[in-house]
Amino acid sequence: MPVILGIESSCDETSAAVCIDGQVVSNTISTQNIHAAYGGVVPELASRVHQQNIIPVVQQALLTAKVTKNDIDAVSFTRGPGLLGALLVGVSFAKAFALARNLPLIEVNHMQAHIMANFIQEPKPKFPFICLTVSGGHTQIVLVKDYFDLEIIGETLDDAAGEAMDKTSRILGLPYPGGPLIDKYARLGNPNAFKFPEPQIQGLNFSFSGIKTAFLYFVRDRVAENPDFLKDNLPDLCASIEKRIASILINKLKKAADQYRISEIALAGGVSANTGLRNLLQETAEKNSWNCYIPAFEYCTDNAAMIAATGYYKFLKQDFVGQQIIPLARMSF
Numbered sequence: 001m002p003v004i005l006g007i008e009s010s011c012d013e014t015s016a017a018v019c020i021d022g023q024v025v026s027n028t029i030s031t032q033n034i035h036a037a038y039g040g041v042v043p044e045l046a047s048r049v050h051q052q053n054i055i056p057v058v059q060q061a062l063l064t065a066k067v068t069k070n071d072i073d074a075v076s077f078t079r080g081p082g083l084l085g086a087l088l089v090g091v092s093f094a095k096a097f098a099l100a101r102n103l104p105l106i107e108v109n110h111m112q113a114h115i116m117a118n119f120i121q122e123p124k125p126k127f128p129f130i131c132l133t134v135s136g137g138h139t140q141i142v143l144v145k146d147y148f149d150l151e152i153i154g155e156t157l158d159d160a161a162g163e164a165m166d167k168t169s170r171i172l173g174l175p176y177p178g179g180p181l182i183d184k185y186a187r188l189g190n191p192n193a194f195k196f197p198e199p200q201i202q203g204l205n206f207s208f209s210g211i212k213t214a215f216l217y218f219v220r221d222r223v224a225e226n227p228d229f230l231k232d233n234l235p236d237l238c239a240s241i242e243k244r245i246a247s248i249l250i251n252k253l254k255k256a257a258d259q260y261r262i263s264e265i266a267l268a269g270g271v272s273a274n275t276g277l278r279n280l281l282q283e284t285a286e287k288n289s290w291n292c293y294i295p296a297f298e299y300c301t302d303n304a305a306m307i308a309a310t311g312y313y314k315f316l317k318q319d320f321v322g323q324q325i326i327p328l329a330r331m332s333f
Helices: 033-038 043-065 084-101 110-119 161-171 178-186 209-225 229-260 275-288 305-316
Strands: 003-008 013-020 023-031 074-080 105-109 129-134 139-146 149-155 264-268 291-293
Touching (some): 003 084, 013 305, 023 043, 074 084, 074 305, 084 105, 110 305, 129 229, 161 209, 209 229, 264 275
Antiparallel strands (some): 003 013, 013 023, 129 139
């Protein structure tokens, strides 16, 4: 009955979790609010706040799980991808904790962990399945043949979907983080009020650069005609751009499902918390007789539960790393 301590510090969430025999029993997250004043994550500030938060967060995770440091059998941590300074804090803590207790270390790919979040709770997807992984920095369609046999079959050629959400929110004058605010206002608006183009990209790849430009010019021209345009149409604008971004994602996902003849479909990543995307995926799943899997909200955004859960499966394989390990800002499967 292995007890795994998971550490996540890839961006601006300091998180620790405990997984006992494959079951997540605690998941503590400390969100960094300091970045709101700057309109985005400031890497140096993120690193400093991680240093302040890492010990209290781990202590709380252990208390919630009702275990002590003596009960831990291995330490799993996010090695990358992410902000190098932020990763360094988590990696250094994990190495120190493991060295002090003579415990094995388990490196975890952050994007793989997002996919593995689908295995934290029932129901769990069956292999092979296709996972749409959508975050602020990545947009990928992944063919998952086994826990550790993953193939990226489609990805963004430029901006990620989450980045497109954030940048359109800035155009609308919304504060950081803008993605959740677009989701909030979209619930009050008409998704068919305004039409935005869908990029014509061949294959299973994405592009979100053009949609941002189209949205910018559309808002600029309307505001020039009516200075109150944004104030009068904010919910409809949020609903319309959210619908277009979600439809771009789901249209490619459907193409992948048809191409590979797979009906086991999962969603993962921070943007998978978006209500419009979740609803559209569920509607599409019903129309196409898919078995659809979406993690609980707390396991969509950056969290250590997914790191600990991935660490558990790696522990069963005895897939450990040495103390010489270093964080990687970019890291592939």
